[in-house]
Amino acid sequence: MVETSLVMRQAGRPNAMELVSSSSSSGEQEETSYYSKDFVWDELREEIEKDPSLAHHLLPFTSTSTSTSSPPSTHSDSCSGSWNSFHRRHSTGKFFKERRYLLKEFPDLLRGLDTLLELGCGNASSVLPILRANPRITIYACDCSDRALEIARDTVRSADPSLLSRFHTFLCDFSRTGLPRDLGGVDFVTLIFTLSAIPSQLMLQAIGECFRVLRPGGVVLFRDYGLFDMTMLRFHPSKRVGFREYVRMDGTRSYFFCLDTVRKLFGDAGFLVVQLEYCCVKSTNRRRGKSMRRVWVHGKFQKPL
Numbered sequence: 309m310v311e312t313s314l315v316m317r318q319a320g321r322p323n324a325m326e327l328v329s330s331s332s333s334s335g336e337q338e339e340t341s342y343y344s345k346d347f348v349w350d351e352l353r354e355e356i357e358k359d360p361s362l363a364h365h366l367l368p369f370t371s372t373s374t375s376t377s378s379p380p381s382t383h384s385d386s387c388s389g390s391w392n393s394f395h396r397r398h399s400t401g402k403f404f405k406e407r408r409y410l411l412k413e414f415p416d417l418l419r420g421l422d423t424l425l426e427l428g429c430g431n432a433s434s435v436l437p438i439l440r441a442n443p444r445i446t447i448y449a450c451d452c453s454d455r456a457l458e459i460a461r462d463t464v465r466s467a468d469p470s471l472l473s474r475f476h477t478f479l480c481d482f483s484r485t486g487l488p489r490d491l492g493g494v495d496f497v498t499l500i501f502t503l504s505a506i507p508s509q510l511m512l513q514a515i516g517e518c519f520r521v522l523r524p525g526g527v528v529l530f531r532d533y534g535l536f537d538m539t540m541l542r543f544h545p546s547k548r549v550g551f552r553e554y555v556r557m558d559g560t561r562s563y564f565f566c567l568d569t570v571r572k573l574f575g576d577a578g579f580l581v582v583q584l585e586y587c588c589v590k591s592t593n594r595r596r597g598k599s600m601r602r603v604w605v606h607g608k609f610q611k612p613l
């Protein structure tokens with residue numbers, strides 16, 4: 309898995325740039341320049357559709373395409389096992405960098421006295437910058453991995469113990485069991501690289517839970533892997549577990565979203581689309597001289613008033 313910190317996209321300044329550090333799956337540090345509109349997504353799509361070596365990514369999925377080594381994409385396989393192992397392996401909590409760019413991408417987070425629910429909080433890389441930047445926000449955060457929750461609390465505590473009074477965690481696989489019934493009226497839900505980890509057949513009900521717990525007018529802030537992201541194109545055909553859906557070596561899953569799929573999922577759950585776009589970023593590993601094209605989906609969805 310390659311995960312990157314990044315990106316300043318500022319209205320009217322499409323090429324605003326930030327120099328950041330990101331880590332690759334090998335743990336190696338890369339100094340990388342990020343731009344938000346480095347390339348046009350449709351041109352990337354055309355290139356990929358013409359490349360015979362990538363044709364397997366475009367084929368419809370049938371269950372016979374699944375390798376015997378891949379876990380079945382059924383409703384019964386729980387996410388907590390593979391994610392617990394993942395978080396144990398990355399127990400320093402440093403695998404995902406602090407996502408400070410979220411404050412620029414979603415300036416609503418700095419607005420005022422709000423409650424936010426972060427779904428799939430991992431090691432707190434999204435919540436920590438928000439807690440620091442907005443002293444009036446209270447964050448509820450869940451994860452299906454109890455190890456992730458321990459790491460998240462430790463990360464927040466070591467950054468600043470006083471932040472813990474505004475940070476409340478609970479164990480929950482919200483795609484299967486739903487969110488606690490007594491949770492409701494929250495101003496924001498953040499879904500940051502979490503929906504892609506949920507089997508596609510459970511996504512609509514997971515988004516339905518976001519809708520249920522938001523107050524009218526509340527919003528979901530969404531960021532996740534986009535269709536034809538470099539990490540998708542690196543998956544071996546045997547790792548496909550669904551259409552645009554893959555399983556990694558460690559058993560965690562990743563779906564790659566096109567805008568239409570995201571629009572339909574949130575629309576079917578009752579949301580209004582406020583923002584929805586690809587973020588296309590060319591990052592360069594200067595040491596290796598390799599350029600990588602990253603694609604993310606950025607979205608903001610509102611529960612009607």
Ligand SMILES: C[S@@+](CC[C@H](N)C(=O)[O-])C[C@H]1O[C@@H](n2cnc3c(N)ncnc32)[C@H](O)[C@@H]1O
Pocket residue numbers: 387391392404407427428429430431432433434450451452453456480481482483484499500501502505506
């Ligand atoms: C890629 S990490 C993203 C973590 C965090 N949102 C961030 O911005 O860095 C995905 C997280 O979602 C959690 N997760 C995956 N499926 C989940 C589910 N169904 N319910 C709750 N958490 C889930 C995983 O344990 C993992 O911590």
